[in-house]
Amino acid sequence: MLERTVHAVEVRTRRTHVLRAALGYVFPEHWSFLWGEIALYCFVVLVVTGTYMTFFFDASTTHIVYHGSYAPLRGQDMSRAYASAVHLSLDVRAGLLARQTHHWAADVFLAAITIHMARVFFTGAFRKPREVIFWTGLTLLAAAVLEGYMGYSMIDDLLSGMGLAIGWSVATSIPVVGGPLATLLWDGPFPGGTAFESRLYIAHVLLVPVLIGALIGIHLLLVSLLHHTQFRGPRETERNVVGLRLWPAYAVRSLALFAAVTGVLVLMGGLVQINPIWLYGPFHTYLSENGAQPDWYIGWLIGALRLVPGWELTAFGRTLVPNPFWGGVLFPLMVFATLYAWPLVERRLSGDRTTHNILDRPSDNPWRTAFGAAFATWVAVPFFAGSSDRIFLAFGIDYEGQVATMRVLWAVLPVLVFVATLRICRAVRDSEAAGRAEASADPA
Amino acid sequence: MSAPRREAAVAGLLLIVAGCAVAFVVAYATDAGTQALGLTLGAALLALAAALAAAGAWILPNEISEEPRRPPAAEDDEKKTVAALRPAGASITRRRLLAGTGAAAAAGLAGAAVVPLASLGPWMGDTLVESPWRRGTRVVDVEGQPIAADALDPGGFLTAFPAGADIDATGSPIVVVRVDPRRLRLPEARRAWAPDGLVAYSKICTHAGCAVSMLRSPLFSAHVPGPALVCPCHYSTFDVTDGGTVLFGPAGRPLPQLPLSIRSDGTVAAAGPLSGDVGPAWFGTRAPGRSGGW
Amino acid sequence: MDRRATAAAFGVALLVAATTMLVRPPSAPGGESGPSLIAKGRELYLTGCQSCHGTDAEGVPGVAPSLRDAGASAAQFMLTTGRMPLPAPDQQPVRRTPAYTPAEIDALVAYVGSLGGPPVPRVSLAGTVLSRGMQAFMLDCAGCHQALGRGGVVTGASVPDLTSATPTQIAEAVRLGPYLMPAFGAGTLDDRTLADIIRYVVWARSPHDPGGAALDHSGPVPEGMVAWLGGLLALVVFARLIGKRWQP
Numbered sequence: 001m002l003e004r005t006v007h008a009v010e011v012r013t014r015r016t017h018v019l020r021a022a023l024g025y026v027f028p029e030h031w032s033f034l035w036g037e038i039a040l041y042c043f044v045v046l047v048v049t050g051t052y053m054t055f056f057f058d059a060s061t062t063h064i065v066y067h068g069s070y071a072p073l074r075g076q077d078m079s080r081a082y083a084s085a086v087h088l089s090l091d092v093r094a095g096l097l098a099r100q101t102h103h104w105a106a107d108v109f110l111a112a113i114t115i116h117m118a119r120v121f122f123t124g125a126f127r128k129p130r131e132v133i134f135w136t137g138l139t140l141l142a143a144a145v146l147e148g149y150m151g152y153s154m155i156d157d158l159l160s161g162m163g164l165a166i167g168w169s170v171a172t173s174i175p176v177v178g179g180p181l182a183t184l185l186w187d188g189p190f191p192g193g194t195a196f197e198s199r200l201y202i203a204h205v206l207l208v209p210v211l212i213g214a215l216i217g218i219h220l221l222l223v224s225l226l227h228h229t230q231f232r233g234p235r236e237t238e239r240n241v242v243g244l245r246l247w248p249a250y251a252v253r254s255l256a257l258f259a260a261v262t263g264v265l266v267l268m269g270g271l272v273q274i275n276p277i278w279l280y281g282p283f284h285t286y287l288s289e290n291g292a293q294p295d296w297y298i299g300w301l302i303g304a305l306r307l308v309p310g311w312e313l314t315a316f317g318r319t320l321v322p323n324p325f326w327g328g329v330l331f332p333l334m335v336f337a338t339l340y341a342w343p344l345v346e347r348r349l350s351g352d353r354t355t356h357n358i359l360d361r362p363s364d365n366p367w368r369t370a371f372g373a374a375f376a377t378w379v380a381v382p383f384f385a386g387s388s389d390r391i392f393l394a395f396g397i398d399y400e401g402q403v404a405t406m407r408v409l410w411a412v413l414p415v416l417v418f419v420a421t422l423r424i425c426r427a428v429r430d431s432e433a434a435g436r437a438e439a440s441a442d443p444a
Numbered sequence: 445m446s447a448p449r450r451e452a453a454v455a456g457l458l459l460i461v462a463g464c465a466v467a468f469v470v471a472y473a474t475d476a477g478t479q480a481l482g483l484t485l486g487a488a489l490l491a492l493a494a495a496l497a498a499a500g501a502w503i504l505p506n507e508i509s510e511e512p513r514r515p516p517a518a519e520d521d522e523k524k525t526v527a528a529l530r531p532a533g534a535s536i537t538r539r540r541l542l543a544g545t546g547a548a549a550a551a552g553l554a555g556a557a558v559v560p561l562a563s564l565g566p567w568m569g570d571t572l573v574e575s576p577w578r579r580g581t582r583v584v585d586v587e588g589q590p591i592a593a594d595a596l597d598p599g600g601f602l603t604a605f606p607a608g609a610d611i612d613a614t615g616s617p618i619v620v621v622r623v624d625p626r627r628l629r630l631p632e633a634r635r636a637w638a639p640d641g642l643v644a645y646s647k648i649c650t651h652a653g654c655a656v657s658m659l660r661s662p663l664f665s666a667h668v669p670g671p672a673l674v675c676p677c678h679y680s681t682f683d684v685t686d687g688g689t690v691l692f693g694p695a696g697r698p699l700p701q702l703p704l705s706i707r708s709d710g711t712v713a714a715a716g717p718l719s720g721d722v723g724p725a726w727f728g729t730r731a732p733g734r735s736g737g738w
Numbered sequence: 739m740d741r742r743a744t745a746a747a748f749g750v751a752l753l754v755a756a757t758t759m760l761v762r763p764p765s766a767p768g769g770e771s772g773p774s775l776i777a778k779g780r781e782l783y784l785t786g787c788q789s790c791h792g793t794d795a796e797g798v799p800g801v802a803p804s805l806r807d808a809g810a811s812a813a814q815f816m817l818t819t820g821r822m823p824l825p826a827p828d829q830q831p832v833r834r835t836p837a838y839t840p841a842e843i844d845a846l847v848a849y850v851g852s853l854g855g856p857p858v859p860r861v862s863l864a865g866t867v868l869s870r871g872m873q874a875f876m877l878d879c880a881g882c883h884q885a886l887g888r889g890g891v892v893t894g895a896s897v898p899d900l901t902s903a904t905p906t907q908i909a910e911a912v913r914l915g916p917y918l919m920p921a922f923g924a925g926t927l928d929d930r931t932l933a934d935i936i937r938y939v940v941w942a943r944s945p946h947d948p949g950g951a952a953l954d955h956s957g958p959v960p961e962g963m964v965a966w967l968g969g970l971l972a973l974v975v976f977a978r979l980i981g982k983r984w985q986p
Contacts (some may be wrong), residue, residue, distance in 0.1 A: 015757055026511045031981025070946070073936075074869045080778050090948065094476045097485075108973070115970070124614030158876070158885065159957070164678065165653035169724030172572065179572050184565035189573050190653060190723070195564070226511045235510060242510045248757035249506040254979050256496035260976045264969055268615055270482005273949030274961050280885050281876050286586075286617035286647055288605055288655040289880040290676045290890030290897060296746070296962025297686030305652060306678045312696030314731035322725035323696040324652050357513060389679075389891040392961050399679065399891055400692060422679060481951055497980050529904060585876060595925030599915045603877055603928050619919075658892050659883025661920040664803035667828040669894040674883050681893045692893050 015250040023148055023247035028230035034257055038215065040430065041261035042109035049102040050151075056092060058084035060199035061194050067326045078282035081197055082156040088280050101269030106148045108265065110297040113141050119343075121372050123359040127352075130345040133226075136219045138339050143212050145297055152203040152275060152295060154197070157273075161283025162292050165190060166305070170328035175321055191285055213419065229359050238357050291389060301376035303382030304331045307407055327382075335379060363432075374418035381410045450502040457495035464488035464535065482562040495504050572729070573722045575615030575646075577702055582607040583620065583644070583712040584597070590711040593642060596622040601659040604648060606714070612725045618702050620712070621659060623671060637703035637715065643677045644702040646689050648723040649675040651695035656703075673699060696730050697725060782842055786823050795853055802829045809855025810847045817843045817905075817911035830895050831917055834901065856913060861905040863937050865930075871938030874931050878922065886942040886955045889956025892918065901943050905936045 012017040060080035060369050066073045068083065088095040116135060120126055126134035149167070153160040168190040171182035185194030227241050245248040250310070268274075280289070294302055295312045304327030313321035346368060347353055362369040384391070388402040468484035470476075500506060536542060559598045561598045583591050591604055601621045625641035637643070649656050652679035662668045672691055673682045680693030688699035700722055703715035721729045750878065778821070783795070790802035795803030805813070816822035820834030838846065867922060884890045887900035895918050912932055915921025927935070945955070953960040 002546060005807045012757060018713075024509075024511065029508075029982035032977045034977040034981050035974070038970070057667050072868045072941070072946075075867075076869060076873060090946075092793060093475055094478075094481055096949055097481045097557050100478070101482075104807050104965060106970040107962060110968040111966050112973070114976070166677065167650035172724055172726035176727045179728055180568050183568045183572065183725070184562070187565050191612055192881070194567075199564075205498050225514075230686040235508075240510050240512050240516070242508060245509050248504045252496050252500040252504055255972075256493050256500060256980055259489050259493035259496055259971055263486050263491075263493055264972050265481055265487055267486030268482075268969055270480075270486060270952040272964055273947055273963075275954050275958075276945075276947065276949055276952070276955070279945055279955065285612050286655050287876050287880070288657045288676050289876070290658070290882055290892075291652075291783070291884045291886040291957060292676060293958040295958050296965065299962070302678070304513060307888065309693055310651075310680075310694045310696045312725060312731075318727055319696075319725040319731055320727065322729065323694050324724060327694075328652075349674060355516075390956070393889065393896065397937050401590050401891060406554055434818065442498050478948055482950070492975065497976075500980065592925065595923075597921055597925065599921035600923055600926050601920045623847050655881070658891055659920045660894065660918045661915060662918055663915055663921070666800045668800075672893070674892050675888070679891070691789035 016062060016233075019080070022137055025224065025241045026227075026241040026245045026248045027246065028228050028236075028241060028243040030231055032135045034117045035112055035119055037254060037257055038261055039109055039112035039116055040111055041258045042105045042265070043212065043264050045105040045262055046102060046109060049098045049105065050205070050209075052098045053088060053095075053102065056088045056095065057081070057154075057201075059197050061156075061192075061197045071277065073281065076282060077168050078398060079197070081154065082277070082282045085155045085157070086338070090278060095270050097266070100270075100274050101265050102273075103152070103274045103382075104268040104272070105265045107274075107296060108150060108152060109262075110141075110144055112142060114297075117141060118372075118376070122362045123231075124356065124365060124368065124370055125231070126343045126361055128343075128347070129226055129355055130222070130229070133219055133222045134343060135340060136215050136222070140212060140215050142220065142336060143208055143215065147204060147208045147212065148295055149298060150200050150208070154200045155277055156189045156197070156283050156288055157277040158280040158283050158289060159292055161191070162288055162295050163298075165281075166265075166284070166302075166324070166328075169324045171324070173322040173325035174329060175325070178248075178322075178325075186374075191283075195432045208383055211380065228359070231359050231361070236358065238355075241357075291393075292316055293387065293390075299386040300335075300379050300383040301328060301332060301386075303384065303386030303388075303406075304328070305387065307382055307385050307403060319406065326379065331382070338375065339341075361430040366429065369425050370418045370422035373421040374414040377417040378410070379412040381406055381413060446501070450498070454495050454498050454503060457491050457498060460491040461488050461495060480538045486530050492646065520737050522529070537668060549566045553689065555695050557675065571721065573613075573615045575722050576609040576613070577615070577714050577717050579714060579716045581609075582707075583618070583704070585715065591620070592714050593640065593706045594710065596620060596642065598622050598624060598641070599663065600659070603657075603674075604644070604712075613646045613691075615646075615718075617655065618644045619647045619656065619659070619673060620644045620704075621671070621673070623685055627685050630676040631646055632685055633704065634701065635720070635724075637701060639704055640708050642704055642706075643684055644704050645673060645682065645684070645699040646718055646722050647700070649677065649680055649695060650697040650699060650720075651675065651678055651680045651693065651724060653724045656699065661682075696727070697721075720726060774850040775845050776852045778809065778853075779845035779847070782846050783849055786837075787846075790824070790827055795850070798821045805850050806852060807854040808850060808856045809914075810851030811856040811910045812916070813847045814843065814848035814858050815907055815914060815916065816847055819907055821916070832896070833898055839887040857907060859913070861909045861936060862932065863933055863940075866934045866937040868934075868937055868941055870931070870938070871934035871941075874927070874935050875938045875942075879935065882919070886945060887939050888955060894918070902938050903939065904909065905940065908936045908939055969980070 002406050006016060008018075058080045062080050063077055063082060064080055066076050066078055066083055066086075068074070068087060070086060071088065090096070120134065120137065149163070153164050153167070168182055168186065171185065172178040174189070175412070183189060186330060187195040187199070209324065227244065230241060230243070234243065244253070305324060308323065308326040310323055312319055312323050314436055360368075385403065387404045388399055388406070389396055391397045391402060452736045453597050464484050464487040467490060468481060471480040471484050483589065490520070490651070501531060530720050533539070534604075549688070562630045583604045585602065585604055587593055588607070590607070595600055599622065602617055603618050604618050605616045611617065621643050623641045623643055625638075628638055628641060628643075647655050654675050656673045658674040658676055660669060660672045660674055660681075664672060672685050673684055673688070674680070675693070675695075678694050681691040682688045682697035688701050690696070690698060697720065700718040702718050705713050705715040707713050716717040720732055784793075790798060791805055792798050796803035815879060816831070817838060818836060820836040822832035823837055824831050836843065847858065875887075881886070882897045882902055884889060889899035890897040903911070909932060911919065912922050912927065912935070953964065
């Protein structure tokens with residue numbers, strides 16, 4: 001049976017030798033190398049649950065009066081988009097499971113990308129020859145953030161509508177061209193024309209997922225062409241790969257992880273409520289609620305918008321740089337520009353232009369690790385500032401005081417973290433070196 | 445554990461997968477609800493994960509292997525590739541001419557391909573947001589009913605709109621607040637804008653466009669911050685007594701104020717347009733003058 | 739009987755009657771509101787309130803407001819929610835265990851009510867419509883109190899959670915506008931809409947949660963925590979189980 005199948009495939013493709021090579025492909029086994037796969041499988045869950053939901057969602061800004069099953073919304077004016085999302089959540093069997101699994105998958109997708117990126121950074125996996133893989137990964141991160149934002153904003157509920165208002169203000173804050181650009185995207189001034197909802201929809205359902213899919217394809221192709229990196233070990237060298245073969249060992253493990261990702265997300269989708277849009281009601285420009293927050297992966301941006309003082313650059317009676325630009329455009333540009341530039345910057349600063357297939361442990365490269373920790377701190381401070389009102393409610397620490405303190409911390413804490421991390425890494429490296437020296441000097 | 449035992453364990457797990465999957469179908473058929481659906485399907489998938497992990501660890505071969513990485517290409521290998529590419533340009537004599545015109549052609553086509561995107565939106569005029577407020581526009585509530593000036597008690601606030609306008613357009617919503625007239629400190633040019641202490645401001649925050657839906661309205665003025673409109677998004681705080689100046693927060697411009705007048709029938713109307721551009725700024729937003737006017 | 743005995747009997751009877759009147763057990767609200775309740779309230783006032791609010795409830799400038807024309811409604815709100823007495827005049831009044839017994843509160847309310855102002859409101863939820871309440875709440879209240887009345891933040895103060903507020907307390911607070919809250923008179927929020935809002939606030943304590951554990955309805959912040967510490971952590975642990983540790 002197996003022979004007949006293989007023979008049939010060989011005759012029709014002439015490529016079973018490629019299959020053979022692929023089956024024998026060796027994967028290093030370290031558990032932190034699986035984090036990228038967690039992200040990949042989250043994406044699969046997103047596509048499957050997302051496709052299911054497209055069968056029910058109505059991407060229309062036409063306003064109707066709700067007369068559905070949910071009493072608190074009856075008689076309220078809302079868009080068809082919102083009404084269809086409420087209908088999917090409350091009336092369609094398994095609809096809420098699909099929606100909640102999808103939303104949890106989005107949150108976990110971004111969390112997995114973040115820890116995967118951190119692992120890649122702190123082990124130096126982005127070094128030559130893998131810079132392009134790193135850059136596709138960063139683009140995936142940016143695309144995923146945008147995709148998540150568009151996904152929950154499509155529903156036109158009060159919470160996400162507030163988020164779109166802020167997105168609009170960030171777009172209009174781009175100097176000179178921001179106003180026309182935003183009006184173009186939104187089909188008119190905020191809240192946008194009739195075409196805006198369908199643009200969000202097509203971008204979220206087709207354009208960005210295709211982009212993400214293509215980037216994942218390039219990302220994985222390059223990983224396989226160059227072979228995985230690995231940690232130093234007794235058998236591992238720069239010229240080999242040590243680990244498990246794809247077939248059957250690694251494939252089964254990977255499928256197990258796939259099942260685990262799907263299982264955990266479905267479990268969360270059924271047991272833990274997320275984004276209960278029917279409770280927020282439909283969006284109107286004249287409504288807002290206290291304690292409104294974006295999804296977690298945008299927390300660094302709401303924090304930046306809260307921390308930057310009310311500076312607006314005016315010139316000749318016009319507003320050259322509106323306030324949301326600093327926190328909403330400049331800050332994320334700086335963050336991504338730093339990340340994109342890092343492989344080249346590190347190469348220049350360290351003078352190291354060789355190919356690397358063996359990974360560093362974080363303590364092996366104190367400067368990189370210290371910089372990475374400081375950079376993460378620089379992003380983390382606004383992340384926490386974004387929830388300052390929650391911190392005030394939970395712990396009683398005055399809001400205005402937090403803002404003032406975090407402004408200072410934003411500048412000072414990364415420096416402190418840099419110095420501390422550098423010291424710790426060097427101490428670890430030195431004590432290990434001393435340990436090795438002792439062991440080799442020991443005559444026993 | 446011996447091999448048959450291990451395989452039995454994996455088989456057991458696979459049975460659990462099947463069982464939970466059936467339970468999911470039953471839960472669906474009986475409309476058992478989201479929790480039942482998630483629990484059954486989630487359990488099935490997690491049992492599958494356990495079965496596969498156990499199979500990988502206990503049953504299937506999982507020895508450590510080694511394979512060499514592809515060595516770097518030999519030097520003449522790369523030379524051969526370059527040699528294969530080079531002939532394309534071998535017989536070109538006027539390289540710069542073709543390169544230049546080629547670039548012009550590419551740029552032209554790229555531009556032509558992008559230009560239809562301009563149809564996506566209306567061409568903006570001088571103003572991003574056209575506000576419908578004019579002198580004489582009647583002030584109405586969310587149901588379209590005119591507002592009586594004495595309906596608002598001291599310390600109260602109301603969301604209001606221009607009669608006949610689209611209430612969702614950002615230029616429409618205002619907040620009307622009754623302040624103690626003795627506490628008003630409006631600029632000279634706006635003294636007449638607040639009859640009987642009734643002041644009105646645009647409800648759209650000049651920072652990032654959220655509705656400014658909080659009014660800080662002290663019942664007793666000792667020990668508390670003064671009356672202010674506060675936005676719940678980033679806590680921009682605007683003083684209602686002096687023309688909407690920013691007291692705290694990232695807003696860079698005061699809230700535009702709407703001058704009010706009280707008609708002969710006691711209802712409220714606008715006495716002119718808003719004092720500034722509505723909502724978050726863009727390049728064309730006029731920087732506020734000292735008196736808050738144009 | 740001789741005249742002295744009759745007079746004495748009369749006097750004793752009078753004394754007994756007077757004593758009985760004074761020690762009669764307190765009645766339900768709306769029951770006894772006669773001069774004796776007000777007098778008792780005045781006594782309590784002088785012990786517990788006059789240091790801030792003045793000997794005759796005229797207020798002390800820079801310390802505490804006058805209670806004349808504040809009304810029984812305001813007094814009942816402040817006392818039943820434990821906001822008053824306030825430990826120090828510059829603190830934000832917050833919900834606490836009431837410092838007085840219900841009987842004492844009745845007396846204080848009667849006393850303050852006798853100084854003028856709105857009486858304790860009667861709230862009836864008959865004929866209210868939940869969706870009207872939700873719309874009105876979203877328009878006028880959610881900006882401070884959050885979509886489900888869980889409370890929030892304004893610059894300079896915290897906004898209370900409404901999940902323990904009784905219908906009467908809500909009605910009282912809406913009309914009074916305590917501390918930094920706006921005062922919504924009948925002109926801006928008629929009694930019918932107020933009743934709708936109260937119905938919504940009571941409903942919002944246990945809203946419709948078909949999705950599972952509601953995470954206290956606090957939104958994306960706890961959701962993000964669950965994503966990291968629930969979902970991702972579980973998957974990272976699974977990866978650790980099926981993967982290999984680094985060994986030098």
